[in-house]
Amino acid sequence: MGRTWGMASSTSSSARGNAPRRVMESRCWPRRSTVRIMVRVYGERDPPSFPAVTHPLPGRDRRADRTGHRRAPPPWTTPTPPERGYSGQKASGEDRNMWARSAWFGAVGVVVLLGACTKPAEPSPTVTVTAGTTASAAVVKKAAAPEPTFTSLSEAFKATSGAVARVEVANCAGYAGGSAFMIEPDLAVTAAHVVQEAKRARLIVGTTASNATVIGYDLARDVALLRTDVPISEDTMTFTEKRVSVGDEVATVGFSLGDSLAFHSGTVNGLDRKVNINGRTHSGLIQHDTAAQPGDSGAPLIDVTGRVVGIQDAGIPSTAGQRLAVDALVAEPLVQDWKAAPAPAPSPNCPDVMTDLDGQPLPTPSFRVELPSSWQTLMIYVAAVNRGDYTTAASQFAGPKDPQILEDGSQTSQITEFTARDMWQQGKDRVIWAEFVTTQDPGFGPADRPAEECTIWSQDYLLAPHNGLYLIVKTLPHEGVTRTRPC
CATH class of the missing domain: 2.40.10.120 (Thrombin, subunit H)
Structure with missing residues (x-):
């Protein structure tokens, strides 16, 4: 960050078939370390690939020898393709902190010489260098995340x-x-x-x-x-x-x-x-x-x-x-x-x-207004309760609803019928009057008739807009109708 990069390029020829070799040099400032990329296009007779080799980085060695004088820069050495089976060449002890890697990809040879552009203590990012079938560019990509x-x-x-x-x-x-x-x-x-x-x-x-x-x-x-x-x-x-x-x-x-x-x-x-x-x-x-x-x-x-x-x-x-x-x-x-x-x-x-629990079309002639989205909410809720999926049942409420409360209230019951008697709008809210039948184990019936095993319920569901849907807010007794009665 904060560095300015410059790019210069030059071309030279090689004794091997006079194939062009392109040298691109990138400098990062204020330090004068360099990155050199040489791309050589080989002919059909050139070897297709070679393993990586290591060479000292060319350039001026700024370290002092024991006499206090600066040593002369090491000579420029052009990497030489190794013999088959060559496993690599170590850099000298003085130059192990600088390295170069060469690789040949098909008909294109790419030699990348890297010099540090960051402080020695900072880790260098891992990059992958790829080459195509022309020597026009080298593509540098960040390594994929693990x-x-x-x-x-x-x-x-x-x-x-x-x-x-x-x-x-x-x-x-x-x-x-x-x-x-x-x-x-x-x-x-x-x-x-x-x-x-x-x-x-x-x-x-x-x-x-x-x-x-x-x-x-x-x-x-x-x-x-x-x-x-x-x-x-x-x-x-x-x-x-x-x-x-x-x-x-x-x-x-x-x-x-x-x-x-x-x-x-x-x-x-x-x-x-x-x-x-x-x-x-x-x-x-x-x-x-x-x-x-x-x-x-x-x-x-x-x-x-x-x-x-x-x-x-x-x-x-x-x-x-x-x-x-x-x-x-x-x-x-x-x-x-x-x-x-x-x-x-x-x-x-x-x-x-609009369909009922059995997938049959819901009769609608007597409804004040049809509320298909609100009715679907009730169908999702009832189906979830019947299969014991109380988390999904809780998702059909506009406010936070503890699934455990729903489970405690209907753990042994099953809704066998669920039908709409009327639907209407109430300001921004929606109301559906529904009747349904539940069967349950003895001891889990309505509060005033706990031993009852089959009950008919009649109540209003108030639904409010929430997250683009109409979701349940609460249930209310329907005016003029007994809320529960035996089957």
Whole structure:
């Protein structure tokens, strides 16, 4: 930092076929240490490659000898290609603090001579020097950051599971769901078919839910990118930078069958699979044998580093080894493009469909107003309670809700029917009058009838806007109607 760099170049010829040699010198000030890069283009008869060798750095030696006089600068020595099998040459003891490395890449020879441009106590950054098939430039890249180190897939799961999101969608047919993973606090990647024809989508991480908008969509490659209205996760996941190999251990982390988060480990069985899925041909897929199920679509396929190597896409649930995932090396460039230039999915041309717990259309003629987003909140809440996923149930409340309180109140009960009697607006809020039936063990009935095993409930749900959704604030008795009665 604070240094000024200058670049000068000159050309010379070599006795070996008079091939041009380009010398580029870079100086950093105020010190006059230099960095010299020599690029030599060899002909077809030149040796294709040589191992690295070490040479003293040319230039003036400013150290004093025992007489107190400055020693004369060492002579310039052009690196000579070693004989085959040569393992390297050590610098002299006086020059071990300065070094040079030479390497030949195919038809191009690159010699890099490095002199320190920083204080001796400061560590130098690791760089990689690469060369193409011409001598026009040398490309210097920072070394890739080390990958996380875990001893097992189980450890990788524990470190990354907080970034896996549940996707809840309202589409032309009703409600659907899947999985996704957060790559930024407000960005999630999923499979495109999860949000196909989505009129509304919401993402849930832990006890936090938010409306989500599709900002990237490619059904042919089955990848989609969603942005939430507010950040919902501090944990994020990253794509791998290298391709997975057959035999690698992997795992899917998703919401199998709509249940709580599940971990399924397995092995990569094949690469570049080409299949027909719902009339559309997909290629370049990863085949693996994890026990992924419906509901895992869009889930991350992770390796032992915890990085995403694929996006769960399809499979035959009853056949082992027949799960398919979109390769991360296919998905990641799409995601980066969409982050820079969003490409939303086409809006479906269909009416909102509200369904009950069995997926049947909800009768609506008597409603004062239809509130499809609010009704979907109640359906997500009830379904979560029924399967014992109290964390997801708590996410459908506008304020903080302790999942333990929900569990204590419904641990032995099951909601068998849930229907809407009316819906209306109340200022900015929404109200849904609902009736439902619960069955429970003796001793867990209503407070005034604890032995009751079947109860009919009738109450109002007040919902308020929160994170782009209408979420539950509280329940109230419906005016003029008994709140509970025996079945």
